[in-house]
Amino acid sequence: MKRLPQIALLRDGRRLHLQDGPIDLIVEAKGGECDVRAAYDAAAERFTGLLDELCEELVELRKPADPAQCALNGAVARRMHAAVAPFAADCFITPMAAVAGSVAEEILGAILAAARLDRAYVNNGGDIALHLTQDEEFTVGLMDRPDRQGLMCTMSISADDPIRGIATSGRHGRSFSLGIADAVTVLAMTASQADAAATIIANAVDLPGHPAIVRLPANELQPDSDLGARLVTREVGALSESEIEQALEVGADCARRLLAAGLIEGAALRLKGEMLLVGAGTAGSQALHERRLEHVMQA
């Protein structure tokens, strides 16, 4: 019996929902009626069997990435590897760190190959691949606690920005984090790059050895976690203001290095109600800055 993904329009009739195993995508395309239909058909077609493709190479995808070469075959798997490879020489990272963004990017690619659209996005649980043309823009809400309702702030991304990928990582999400950040949102050229970088920066926001932080081996929580016995953050107790600042600053250092290397366009780091922004005057990070002021004024 062939397992089929769940594919349906949401009740609003505009957005398409695709779900298969752990993959849960919301897709919205804006354009002519025929184009939107072609886009959704293409998304459904590409999505069917995609999880099986990935799972064929799951064992390899859960191993630390080789910085120099890629032994993977699938298009999504190779994209995952490419996204994490820039970090693989310096730290532990597996292609799984970029799985969500890479899937989003793959589906967006299939859509754009099939239809002319003004605007489209594929949102894979907060890791988002974007398509923008001309005067179109996206308003994106930032969440500091994925386990709770409510937005921290919103930001706008226009077609002129180089940003086509957004991803958020942190200790409350579905994946484990080695760091203590509540959320790190990264803007990058692609969703897969954003996904990998968000993981790296969220891991960097940390206070090693702090007694208020509870860590457990990842494989005690999820026996087949790609993180193996590495300690992942489960609880973060009370931290002083200076400790919060210190942890965020370590993460921000990491983000600045990635920014300088051209791997990201901007980042917002959040820990215990404090936010720190990294971006060097690009339009995207400018957008973040403006919102930050707004946010501060509202607070």
Place this chain on the structure above:
Amino acid sequence: MSTEATAAAIGDKIRCDACPVMCYIKPGAVGACDRYANHDGQLVRVDPHVVLERTVEHGGRLVPFQAGGDWDGKIVQQPDIFVTAIGAGTTYPDYKPAPFIVSSEIDGVDMVTVVTEGIFSYCGVKVKIDTDRYLGPETAAVRAEGETVGHVTTSEYGSQMLSLGGVHHLTGGSKKEGRVTCDTLMDLSNCKPVELTVDGGATVVVQAGKPPIVNGVPEERMRVGCGSATIGMFAKQWHGKVDEVVVVDDHITGVLSEHQAGKLLDIADTGIKMKGRRSTPGRYFQVAEPGTGWGGTKISDPLSVLGPFDRKEARAGLTMLMVSTTGEHSAYYVLDEALRPIEKDMPLDLKLSVERIQENCEPALCTVLFMGGAGGSLRAGVTDNPVRLTRSVKDALTRVTSGGAPVYVWPGGGITFMVDVTQMPAGAFGYVPTPALVAPIEFTMRLSDYAALGGHMDYVRPLSSLRDSAEIRPMLIPGRRA
């Protein structure tokens, strides 16, 4: 149907095969999808905000959630999403429309589910405890934390029944009595263990769906039948292997040689003399005081229920099996020259017959039925004309459920229902300081019927408006059985 998720156990982990990721899931954890979890070694679906889901949209697949739960009434089509009342919130008295009045369009039939959490200040639970052990005299008070929360009622077919809660304990006694009763009902209804003591009887830990623990000893099996029934069931298997069998039972102790079943097999008299009151041949009442020993009596030496053997009929070398109604206790005796029973090693074929008794005893469980009534004010939250809701339920136009679980609606006045708490989602019950329990109750009917009975049509919301809503929370159904 399409994919059915199953799980293979590896140590305490289970391996989910709902999708090719094939997660190993530890107890209490969820898989990579956050949709399947390992709950006490069982693979359960834990989707947010949907209790019963039927996803047959284009190319969609069906994921079993309520395994085998074919409870849908034939009156109306089952909605693809069933919204339960848990967390719907309510006020007391319920003078305003129920918090959610949800409509969903299914197969051209507009469905309405009036979803509310009822406040049940007169409610109670009926507890069935599968045990032969003596829990206490009928009508004795049952206490929790020293407060009277109910009483022992009739014993039924090898089970002891307790009736707990009700208006007198919830609101008629002291403040503490009301609070403790409310806590006891809530914990029992939420499938948590509760320690109860019976005046002049035992202390028993009751937990819905689990074996009772009587005076610290977990009960394992229900008795196979009364002592007399056991004789009837096994007489043929004992015939020729032993001269006499006594099945010790607090209710009716059976004696093979005197019993009708023994007579039919031409089993010879043995000269046995039983204590207690003979009811009919081979059936004895009150051979011993009730207790937690052999067969629900207080004895630990089964010979204490026997008088001396009759010298005219008994003979040296006569063999006798004594066994309890669960097979939990058994002993084998041979009469010596003085016609005294002397315990000996039990022959293998008799051991097997004792094991057969054990095998035929069903696992002992506690079951808890929540019993509540939709009073006038709750019904007013559903319709302007409450009695029409009652009539609609009686006429089977409206289906009543509690947390999505089927209920039994008592005939007669009002909407008084009982529901098996193990069929309801975890944490379905809450309380208010009144004190009273808060329990989910849903009335499902055709939209046209809802209008006809004076429903709050202005407050009907489409099902889609509940999605992506903060009013929705995930839930887990631990004990839902096939």
